[in-house]
Amino acid sequence: MTFQSLDTSSRVRPVEALPGAATLRRGVVASSRTILRRYGLLAGFLGLWQIGSTQGWINPTVFPPLDAILAALWQGLSGGALLDDIAISLQRSGLAFAAAVGLGIPLGLFMGQIRSVEQALDPILQFFRQTSALALYPVFILLLGLGEASKVFVIFWATLFPILLATIGGVKEVDRKLIEMAATFGASRARIFARVVLPAAVPAIFVGLRLSATTALLLLIAAEMIGANKGLGFQVMNAQYNFQIPQMFAAILLLAALGLAANAILVTLQRRLCRWADLT
């Protein structure tokens, strides 16, 4: 029957179809090609840096060779000096991010559901969102002092809005037809929320979370460059003042690694929660 053959063809997964040696070899070649395509340019850039710096094509005092940077990084990590900075930076950004998630997601879910609440709060939200958190940092310092509170708060402030707006958007964009379908089965509002609205909004919420994680690290550096004596952001500034350029790059490298790790964790979590959606 035409129908059945149509149906079965859509189910065949080509990757799992033939686990023969030829397929495997082709797989290895294909995957190494993908790696080259993906990381080739990065490797070339790093190689050029290393050679350029040792050969003197670029100023090695401003761009020290990679081995010097890695040595400084290793020294900082094994000596434990940088570990303290990582810990305090993680604490600041983690606390702020957790608070933003804890407030932003429930508030967003609530606001997205109830139109009148959303309409009343939207102008304020848009106003705050357009006001740079960095511009407000002096205000927070005035209010909360130059200690931890103002640093955590400025990060929290900046990370709240991406999460909040993404959650509101996710809830609002849930297909009305799916909600109606659930209602025809006699589902209560609470059941519809738990079984239709919430799962449908998860991908949008993750977009907000990933944006917020990036913002959290961005604001962390800015906050640590003003009135801090610890943290990776402080180390970048401090090393630059003292002209310890390899140490400066080591701290920058750590910050990049932190950002990549945060994103990787969120992507993994998203994959597990949204296996049904096509991920890019």
Next chain:
Amino acid sequence: MSVVQKTRRGEVAIRDLSKSFALNGQRLNVLRNLDLAIKGGEALAIVGPSGCGKTTLLRVLAGLENPDQGEVLIDGQRVEGVGTERAIIFQEPRLLPWLTVLGNVSFGLQVRGHSPAEAEARARHYIRLVGLAEFETAFPRQLSGGMSQRVGIARALTVQPEILLLDEPLGALDAMTKLTMQEELARIWREEKVTMVLVTHDLEEAIFLADRVLVLPKEKGAMPRLIEVGLPRPRDRSETRFVEMRRRLMAEFGLH
């Protein structure tokens, strides 16, 4: 799983039903003083041009919309909103993309508070009935249009309604799949002994599936007409009487 004995009959009585919409500031009467009795276990098809109110009528029967005037009684009970004795199959499958076929089919029972184990056991029965037993763990995006619609049908059947409301359920399918699915619907209707109200714009589909066909006109003043199909089942689309019936129904719309 055995066929559940039906204690309720699934009779529908529509009394003096009117419904209108405001469209561009104009009052649009789509249903005017409609009276109709649908017998328990009957298959009724509703046909008519776009805008004649056939989908509106189905949505009123479903309890998704309230009539301006008149009422709908199901087994003597006035319809107020959605009810457990009715299930709807929409034109789009409306599957939840994060649930597997099994999760989607058992969804209706689960939101009604049945235990997941019980819901899934009954869902499996209907997944088999629509021929998707191998696809229990598949996700909607892995399914073709026809398969998705089968999932939607199984989901509606799993709550074991007395009345199955179908809103152009095969309208979005390709011609070949559509014919197969018409056979499937005829079989399911026969086996499940449900009252079936089918909105369609496909006259052949109406004749193939229905005991009676309700023709809703669009013009003001024209009256709805009820046509008895009266052909033996299973029906054969190429049989003379079938062709004759199609000609008669087409003539209702001024087509030849």
